[in-house]
Amino acid sequence: MSGPMRLLALITLLAAALLGPLVTPLSAATAGSGLTFTLEAGFEGRAKSGQWIPVTATVVNEGQEWSGRLQFTTVTEIGPNRHGSNYRFPLVVPAGATKQISFYMPAEIANMPAVQLVADDEVVAEAVPQVQMTWEALVGVLGVEPADLPTLAGLQLGQRTVRLIRLTGERLPDEPLALQSLDAILLDRLAWAELPAPRQQALQTWVEHGGTLILGGGPEIHRLEPLYPWLGISAPALAERAVTGVGTASLITVSEKAWLVTRREGDSPLVYSQPRGAGEIHLLAFDPALEPFASWQGLPGLMAQVLHRSAELTATPISGPPATKIGINVGDLIRQMPIKEVPSTRRLLIILGVYALVMGPVHLLLLRGLRRLGWALLTLPLLSLAGAGTTYAYMKANAAADVSAISLGVIEGQPGGHSLAVRSLTGFYLPPGSSHTAEIGGALLSSVPALPLPTPGIPYKPATGRSVIDQGRSVRLEPLNEWLMRSVVAEGTQPVAGTVDGAILVDGQYITGRVTNRLPFTLKGAAIMAGPNFQELGDLAPGASVDVSVVLPAFSGGMGWGANRVGEVLGRMADPGMIGPDGLTAEQQQRVRRQQLAWALTGALPWADALEQPKVLIAGWLETAGLPVLIDGQEVEPTAESLYVQRMTYGYSDGAFQLSADLVPGRLIDSTVGTNQPVQWGWGMAKNMSATLEHVVPIEIIDRVTGMEWRIPILEKGPASEEDPFQVSAFRWRDQSWVKQPFAPEGFKLSPADGFLSPDGRVRIRLDKLNDATLVLGAPGLSVSGEEAAP
């Protein structure tokens, strides 16, 4: 080997030695008692930053039967407070057996703690899970091997590279939240019935709350037969068909109309797509792991289109941020919730004042009147006892329990969905020195129990304590030395007993229709929102309906459609109004709290920002925790306030429809100055600059669009712009080429039939500025028209 080659080899070896431990998913430890203990964390050692990390521990026992527990401990220090959280999972491994235990590690643990095997409070073995945080697009593959999909590995989705992750039915997390790190899951040739029921449920819930599920078709489609009712299809027809550029293959045909179809002109459909709740289902007509599609060069392009939306989402598939965010946002607010309606100070003063008077002059006058002053030796202690008994009984009747629970959270409903996604921060007030077990029914505790900063103005000393989390589901709150609330974020889904239902139509410049609250709770302070416009709906009792009519926004002014709007609108609605001379009333206090909560909680809703398409949202308040709270096994009713948010689907009124230009806002996806920014009013183009804009047509109407018109206002132009200020080109998706368009201030027409509208609703326009003038442009607009009747 030559000198430079030897050096290169040495560097490579060194690099491998240094970087190897960072990417290997396995970490192992061997105990002296015949136990071998290995950990596999994340998805093939990879996970998304801030998400749940699934961990599988494998314990091989070559000695005698072993029983103990698996545990890891985290310590959080907030201000002067220090709190340890001990996660425990009981474990019994018979002699000669191998046992696997799957659990999840909370997201906010930056430095992975050591996982220990403990017996009789002695650590037998320990290992640190190795996880590499990645920004790759992780696509889980279930049913076939990733090696069967050679053209998909390494697929580029914008800035992100696709990494295929091998999943198995046994190792698939049975908790929807644990699938958060995956951008999409591809099921191919999977016998659905053989997938354990909890995993089936986890997959379906994950999709309804934002996941992207891709189902392989082809000759093995019958394996998905048990899933047909959920998909809303009958048995697809299977036939050999010729596909341009591919050859002859077995393709399925779905006859139901509710599916959007991706096809090549003149060919059979290749992909059937449908939104499901907040997520998406893509049913491939073919088996991507079977020839001729397995090696088809067009497959990466097609899959890039399918994965486009999920790959662009910066949010998690299950909506919401990491648990830390809600903990930080809401942690202080939770202390502002009244534990219970307490008696007024005035009433207390009257009770105690009357008592003091009875004990003194009233008692004396009474005994004097009776000429029995000597009785005072007996009556005064008796009166004291009676007073004490009365006040104790009164206070006890008005008291919160020794342990109080307070819950704040976000409940996301999905139109037509089967469950509510709940993310809540529940705080527990415990008297110093006492211990209780708390559980949020059916939810994972996704943060370590945290102590807040002490209340300003109230003397305190540093609090220390710990909690023991049993299998990530229940927490034993060990004694603290101080009166302090411990709070924990819980995430889970609750079978939905209803939803906010409505028939909403885009009718001219209005979104009109009727909304009905089919939730079992009163939706308080509700509003329907469309961009910056909203309509207050007041309190919607269960079963109550209300007519809605919201003006379609002319221009969002860059304020966005997403979570910030929810916070802004609800915050504005919760304005407490004029403060009286006696301070805030109880109602005003609640309004102030909701105003703050609206901002704090909507910070936990990045999905609404992540989705570019215009959305109609229903939001309001529910005085419920969403998930049952149990203390020492008994369900308690916590003081609770939850923000309810639901995206509404809407159709279009009968006859022709015309979306206003601003309903399809542009987004700068490529330019010399920046990318992926909403194009706002008054943006500029400097000399010799080019910019690519993208508009996304609402998915609900993509297949009914017959005409499009694009225009852009020129607000200012420099002296050198006598000629056309720029050259405009539209992207033709069919042959992946740019087609020059005639520019006119009044705009130009584009035809979907000519291939300018992608199957997933994108229209791309490129502006090439040819001269030196500086331009100031208005927001580009895309008008979309159609003629079909609403479904």
Next chain:
Amino acid sequence: MQALRMILRNPVLLREARVRMRGWRAPALITAYTGLLSAIAALIFYVAVRNDGPGVFAPEVASIIFIVLAVVQLGLLVLAAPGLTAGAISGERERQTLDLLLVTHMSPIQVVIGKLGAAVGFALLLMFASLPVYGLLFLFGGFSMYRLFLTAVIYLVTVLLLGSLGLYFSAVFKRTQAAVVASYGLAIGAMIASPVLAVLVYQVFNRGPNWQAPEWGVIFAYINPLFGLAAAAGRPMNELIDLFNPILDTPALREAVWWKFCLTALALMALLIWRTTIRITPLKKNSSI
């Protein structure tokens, strides 16, 4: 039982109690006492839940109410107890009725016990009357009756100790004024001086990181009712008892301060009663009568 019956049938005790209950002074004092404690508790409660904004409502405010009530109550009892007994014997002497009292069938110890019982009984009645104010704590939960009972024990022992002290000085000095000044001087002086001396012990004898605090320093904890109260009340007030951490280095030792204070106080009380009895016994050579 016989002893208790003797105490309850003590003519001095019965007479003092009946006389005290006949006038306006005692009812006014009870009303003022309970009214003051009620006002303090209500004020803290109001501050905690005041309606001038979305205020933070924290159950730990119960700890603050308890600490304030407990300390104020102790302060009031410390102020009341010596005053109730400091004039008991000197007043008889000033009215020239002590001789008559001593020539009755009652022994000097019965006279002393009767005087002490009458004064302490009233102080205990004040303490008893304040119980409903403590009921406010139960609005928040987390307080045990056991801790309240222990604090009541501390109050009882404190009143007995300070009452005995007042009685002793009442026997020592011929004039009530002198007895009152001496009683308050010693009671309040000891209350203030003992924590100061405790700190001084810590500072003066501190010899660096491996220093062992002198164990006799803990005597300052056992003679101060405030430390007894802090140990009896438990967590809300245990910072006070933490002052003795260098000597009482385990929670059990710190917890034990309350009953050790009680034993010390009862021993001192027995000593003072014994000395008072000797002081007023006519046959005593050095008696002041």
